[in-house]
Amino acid sequence: MRINKRVNITYLLAVTLMGSLLILSGCSKKTPQSVSESATTVNIATAEQRDIYGSTSYRNRLKASSEVEVLPKTSERIISINVKEGQEVSAGQTLMTLDSSSLRASLKQAEAKVASAKATQVNNQIKLEAARKNYERTEKLFNAGAAAQLEMENAKDEYDSLQSGSVEAAVAEAQAALLAIEDQVSYCSITAPVSGIVGRIDVSVGDNVTTSKTVAVISDPKQMEIEVTIGESDISKMQLNSKVDVYVKSISENAFTGTVTSIASVLDANADMYPVTVTVDNSEGKIKSGMYAEVLIDTSSVQNALCIPLSAIIPSNGVNIVYTVNDENRANRVEVKTGINDDTYMQILSGLKAGDKVVTLGNTLISDGSLVTTKSEEGK
Numbered sequence: 001m002r003i004n005k006r007v008n009i010t011y012l013l014a015v016t017l018m019g020s021l022l023i024l025s026g027c028s029k030k031t032p033q034s035v036s037e038s039a040t041t042v043n044i045a046t047a048e049q050r051d052i053y054g055s056t057s058y059r060n061r062l063k064a065s066s067e068v069e070v071l072p073k074t075s076e077r078i079i080s081i082n083v084k085e086g087q088e089v090s091a092g093q094t095l096m097t098l099d100s101s102s103l104r105a106s107l108k109q110a111e112a113k114v115a116s117a118k119a120t121q122v123n124n125q126i127k128l129e130a131a132r133k134n135y136e137r138t139e140k141l142f143n144a145g146a147a148a149q150l151e152m153e154n155a156k157d158e159y160d161s162l163q164s165g166s167v168e169a170a171v172a173e174a175q176a177a178l179l180a181i182e183d184q185v186s187y188c189s190i191t192a193p194v195s196g197i198v199g200r201i202d203v204s205v206g207d208n209v210t211t212s213k214t215v216a217v218i219s220d221p222k223q224m225e226i227e228v229t230i231g232e233s234d235i236s237k238m239q240l241n242s243k244v245d246v247y248v249k250s251i252s253e254n255a256f257t258g259t260v261t262s263i264a265s266v267l268d269a270n271a272d273m274y275p276v277t278v279t280v281d282n283s284e285g286k287i288k289s290g291m292y293a294e295v296l297i298d299t300s301s302v303q304n305a306l307c308i309p310l311s312a313i314i315p316s317n318g319v320n321i322v323y324t325v326n327d328e329n330r331a332n333r334v335e336v337k338t339g340i341n342d343d344t345y346m347q348i349l350s351g352l353k354a355g356d357k358v359v360t361l362g363n364t365l366i367s368d369g370s371l372v373t374t375k376s377e378e379g380k
Contacts, residue, residue: 039371042362044325047308047352054300054340055245055285058228062248063289065279066221068194070095072209073187076103083216085201089192095216098209100188107185110178117174121167129160133157199289219289224282225261226293229273234299238263238276244297246280248287256280256297257289300340307345312358313338322352323359325372331359331367 076098083095103106124222138155199219209215226246240263245255264276278295280287286355313321313336320338323331340348352358357374359366 039373047356056297066220070216096189114174117171124167152199231301331370
């Protein structure tokens with residue numbers, strides 16, 4: 001009985017072992033599948049010799065070259081505004097009107113004083129003529145011995161007092177007061193000091209204005225200007241009438257051409273910088289006063305420099321690297337030493353040679369040795 005049990009166990013072990021061998025035999029007939037490497041599509045450009053101009057950027061707001069602030073000449077309340085922002089106006093045109101009611105009451109009083117002074121002047125003239133005749137008659141009588149010395153002296157004193165000029169002075173004073181009031185009344189009509197465009201209105205109807213508060217700005221927007229401050233190291237490179245690029249990003253990605261029209265010869269006391277004015281033609285009216293602009297000023301240049309597109313440069317742990325592409329379409333990580341740039345190209349001082357292909361798009365998706373496919377060559 002024990003013998004049969006041993007035989008059965010031996011038989012089962014044998015069957016199990018044979019099954020395992022068959023399974024392993026079947027598996028060994030399968031061949032492993034190879035894994036294919038995928039390529040990253042990138043854009044490339046060629047390192048080449050070119051002239052490059054380094055630049056420094058300066059930012060500020062633009063304003064019209066001819067821009068005049070309108071200041072009231074009297075302090076009163078605004079009762080009407082006759083123009084709108086952006087409206088073209090002529091010199092002398094009424095922009096807004098102030099309340100002149102109180103001034104007109106004073107004007108009536110001044111006119112009455114002038115009339116009274118003139119009436120007194122006429123009356124004085126009549127008295128003066130009578131006094132003159134009396135004095136001359138008394139003097140003849142005195143010379144003839146028919147009038148006393150005192151009588152003649154009294155006649156002369158009366159005549160002299162009437163021609164002292166005090167009446168005329170009173171008239172002149174009254175007239176001056178009248179003119180002052182008339183000026184105050186005329187100041188209630190605020191007019192444009194120059195012809196141009198109403199660039200800004202700073203008040204509303206009902207506001208009380210003062211002679212120190214700007215109420216509007218009149219400008220000629222056909223020519224805009226921007227003032228930037230240049231450091232000591234770069235000011236020597238500036239020249240009058242030289243051309244610079246001015247970028248107004250709110251309007252266009254393309255640069256406007258600016259002209260250096262003013263270079264200060266002394267430092268700005270507040271900034272230790274030299275103010276420089278750049279003028280931009282705005283005959284098309286695209287630029288608005290107050291827009292931010294960026295002025296690019298060439299501060300260095302290298303002729304026939306080895307250059308690559310700025311987009312090929314990748315900062316990495318304090319150094320600059322690029323990826324080149326070899327004949328086997330493999331990316332090679334290369335550390336480069338750079339020089340000046342012009343916001344499009346970068347000068348390469350070491351690490352590359354003319355003709356090297358560098359990755360300009362997709363370089364952040366690859367690493368050293370990556371397989372790449374070049375889709376296009378930048379600049380071609």
